[in-house]
Amino acid sequence: MLANLQHLFRYRGLIQSLVARELKARYRGSVLGFFWSFVNPLLLLLIYSFVFTVVLPGVHPPELEPFALFMFCGILPWTWFSSSLLESSNVLIAGGNLIRKVLFPAEVLPIVTVFAGLVHFCLGLPILAGFLIYYRVPVHTTDLLWFPVIVLVQLVLTLGLGMFVAALTVHFRDVRDLLANLLTLWFFATPIIYPLSQAPPNVQRLLSLNPFTHLAVAYQEVLFRPGPFTGWPRLLAVGGASVVVFLAGYFVFDRLRDTLAEEV
């Protein structure tokens, strides 16, 4: 397994090119092209702002103004996470021809999906930065140094889960449908459109079993809330757990590898 992982490193050039291809191919033929990477999160932000400031004003604590921005800190990484997993679940089946006919490590495909999601996430960041500056949210420079760490933890976690669902879907096609519903549940079980502090204490304990809770809270603390970032021990713990998830996901993928070419 570790030898395969090392082998995978040699394919980084391919991963890079495939990510570029993925991004180019996605918006080929659309009028706005790459601009959609900005427009999509912006529209999402508009929708949530409408719901939570016009339809349901005052359900959130006043210190979280502007609330839309608070939500955006969580929605942007969540979009990366959920879309990567959903696409990963389909990627081996869509690329079935490749797996059956060309010799190359199949895990490249889910990895490319996750990295393509990362690029979209990064393209959404200027929008977030623009709003942070517009609303004059005070941001600590030392806090910002934690930002890449959070992204890295999320990347490792998503890669592990992505490979897991990718390999599993080949054997059980209904993982896709199951996953879509699971992700909806997961979204509401993560403090993205509400602050964690608003949940009752026993529910808070339950929510903290969810690794993405800590990631979302970390994003919010680093980008939105004032004061030094205090959640870093928890972030590092989630980081450790993510490495375990990654290795476990890779292990499952590696074990199912030989059956992939016959099953897709």
Add this chain to the structure above:
Amino acid sequence: MSAIEIRGVRKIYRRYGRRRQFATLKSALLSGRIMRDLQPDETFEALKGVSFDVAAGKTFGIIGRNGSGKSTMLKLIAGIGRPTEGTVRVEGRVSALIELGAGFHPEISGRENVYINGMMLGLTKREMAARFDDIVRFAELEEFIDAPVKTYSSGMYMRLGFAVAIHVDPDVLLVDEVLAVGDEAFTHKCLDKFAELRRRGRTVLLVTHSLDLVKRFCDEALWLDGGVAKAQGDPQRVVDAYLMAVAKTENEELAASDVGRATAPHRAGATGAPPEGPPAPHAVEAPPDMFRAVEGRWGSREVEIVGVDLVGPEGQPSHVFQSGDPLEIRLRVHPSEPVRDFVFGVGIFNADGVCCYGTNTHIEGAVSGELASDGEVTFAIERLDLVDGTYKLDVAVHRENGVPYDYHRLLYTFRVKSSLKEAGIFRPPHRWRFSGGIRISGPQ
């Protein structure tokens, strides 16, 4: 030193039955039989213990019928699958021409696809950059390389895929029946490229139905049949062994269909007397056939044709003949009472139903005397100068005025084989002569 080493390789494919297809994760979880659903219902053994070596720098051909395990073997060597049992060892970088352009993305340009395809085959970006111009030139796509691949014709697509795979410069190149990707000129270019790889000491493994290619290009050949290696060694010998086996099976199949058909008319209630002699047991199972509508047997049966044999040069009844060989058509006839008015006739038809030749003893001036008891009529053809194909035979015995005693319509099938694929029906004995400023070698 061998570049490829195959030792006792078995490959068992799993086939899942009905239950598995409709089983889903949910139902598997609900009934707690997730492990049972992952167990195959039945298995199919594609390779049953094959061993062979391919020496480095040799061109090796694998031949065999469809479903003999050729492509499975190739995939195992390429590393796309793993053998259920046994070992596959390959020395050096492998490139496989299994499906050309399998990794192409339709929306992006040929240029980007070339890079990505090359990297999938294990090259770095820099190595690809060095080969890029050669690849495009080889594929003859200079003008279109920046257009999206979805705008390519299938020939362009294949050519580009072939060009990439062959420029990876592999130590071992695996080719699966992909040479038919372009026009004549491109096929020649591909063959030249193989020859070049061979000169540079690369190992090429060719899976193909083109026996000609194997004879011309390969140093060694392997014949797989039903997952078992039947013969290995000198290509000419292996190809001949294969051809003989194919002819034998064809012969058996045709013989089987004759028996079924010759007895069919009894059931159909042909004109005249009821059938004599025991009906063949499998008469009712006469296979449906394109000739069915026009075939049959009729006549008054005062004289019966009780047996028809096609005899080749070895003197044995057969159904497959070489063009140019002698052929004897032997009819055994049995009169139920002596007759004085009788004509024997023979007609040969090709698969399209065109009469290639027809004659009878009356046309050729013979005058009938008496047919008193059983006898044999032999129609001897000195040279069977028909082109390659399947033919059917009419045989008959009738009165001079045409009223049939026993007419067998298209009931006998035989096959004519020829190494030349000429057009038409008839091959007149001929030779080519050249004079003046013509220099040519080849046909005699």
